[in-house]
Amino acid sequence: MGGWASAERRRALREQLVAWQRQHGRNDLPWQRPATPYRVWISEVMLQQTRVETVVPYFERFMGHYPQVADLARAELDDVLGLWAGLGYYARARNLHAAAQRIQIEWGGELPEELEALQALPGIGPSTAGAIRSLGHGLPAPILDGNVKRVLARIAGIEGWPGRSPVARELWALSAALVPEEDCRRFNQGLMDLGALVCTPREPACLLCPLASICTARATGTPEAYPTPRPARQRPRRPVRLLLIEHADTLLLERRPASGIWGGLWSLPECPPEQDPLTRAQALGAHCVPTGELPQRHHALTHFELVLQPMRLQWSAAATAVGEPGRQQDWFRPGQEALPGLPAPIRRILRDAGYPIEEGPRGP
Ligand code: SF4
Incomplete structure (x- = not known):
């Protein structure tokens, strides 16, 4: 984790990112109005492999039909798949439906707060669990979606393709080390927003970045070189x-x-x-x-x-x-x-x- 072991450096990063998020981040997405654990969960699952602009109408329609866990739990799977049609990766919809039924029975319709309990539900991996806990419940937890991987790899200059376990472990360790006790919701939202709006895959806007002065990738002059791309392969x-x-x-x-x-x-x-x-x-x-x-x-x-x-x-x-x-x-x-x-x-x-x-x- 290099220089990020220093508490002072981590504090500087958190403060700059949180201040930036408050002013420039995305604070008006449909799943933030209000950001309940259920709405955060649905949005996070929809956002896997799918762009925000595509997800918004699907999310609104989904919430219109299933405003609460109980509504989703008692829905027909066919109807859920029908609402999902066009979003792709249909296992996500089947898992949402199965998980809603378990949340209804095992948790009285409320998503649990603990990461382990969340990850025990179908289709909820470590980053989605972290997002539900931090963005939905407002409790401290690390996240590591695609945008966050890129931002962290650049800030700390982490080499290697994040699909490799040792690289992913290093990124998770950094994300966990950065988690603030207070206002983790805004901090994690800031990481995601920075990746979506400023620290983009191509031509990151380093001049506008609140973390420019502490970013390793920027100092190298070739921030786009991070994270290391996936090794080329041909799909059969x-x-x-x-x-x-x-x-x-x-x-x-x-x-x-x-x-x-x-x-x-x-x-x-x-x-x-x-x-x-x-x-x-x-x-x-x-x-x-x-x-x-x-x-x-x-x-x-x-x-x-x-x-x-x-x-x-x-x-x-x-x-x-x-x-x-x-x-x-x-x-x-x-x-x-x-x-x-x-x-x-x-x-x-x-x-x-x-x-x-x-x-x-x-x-x-
Ligand atoms: S300085 Fe550039 S590369 Fe570094 S985090 Fe900001 S936008 Fe990304």
Whole structure:
């Protein structure tokens, strides 16, 4: 932790950051009005991998439906996933729902204050737990989201990619050492705001930064070199054939299995690589004729890239088999009725096919 072992240096940093946050930070975000533990939790989970501007309308709508833990706990998972559609990484929504049910039963509907108890809940990692405790309960706790990692790596000149355990440990140790006993809410908010508004990944505005005089990265002249970027890697590609089966003005959709990509959401039926698309359509209950291919869509996930190849089929007659056991399929009228929650890439494919589907925010 280098020079940060000095209490005086840490105090100077806290004071400068808190004063800056009061004047220049973000104090009017929807989850700060009021900043309850529940609202902070929902916003933190939504903000994982997703930008503030995208999250705001989702957050407002979510709070409109589920203003309290109890409302979320008794909601249907399908409805929660529907509100989440377009934000991506749907495991987050499933975890929120499961955690709300446990908070209701185990904690009487109030989020616990202790980090350990928070982290025992589905989908709550160390940084989200720290944010709930500090921003929501107003109690001291360290945080380490993407913005904070960057700010701390620069201030202290911490080398190495933060995805590596020893580097992450060093950053956590620094975040913990900096936690003030008083006003931790504003201090942590200041760290996050500084990362979002001033100490940005590219071209940080060091001239406007309250920590410029004590920042190691700035002194090197190349602050952007921190934190060390993730070592380059190529995501493996996974081809997926999708069937767009049409009958009059209806379209066949099927619900994805609960686990895996887009778990529990509705989507176009998938055709395994070894199976003929017409045979697969028959297994779904439809004799079909092919009517053409739609443009390929690429969709990057954390560990691989999906190459989606949609194939257009026209229903010609009912097949003997009707549906597949254990799978839920149904016909929908896009444009004439509300569709269930669809993943963003599937919405784009339906638009490619000429259906009047609204452009949702980008997401997996
Ligand atoms: S001085 Fe520059 S690099 Fe250092 S914390 Fe401030 S904005 Fe970031």
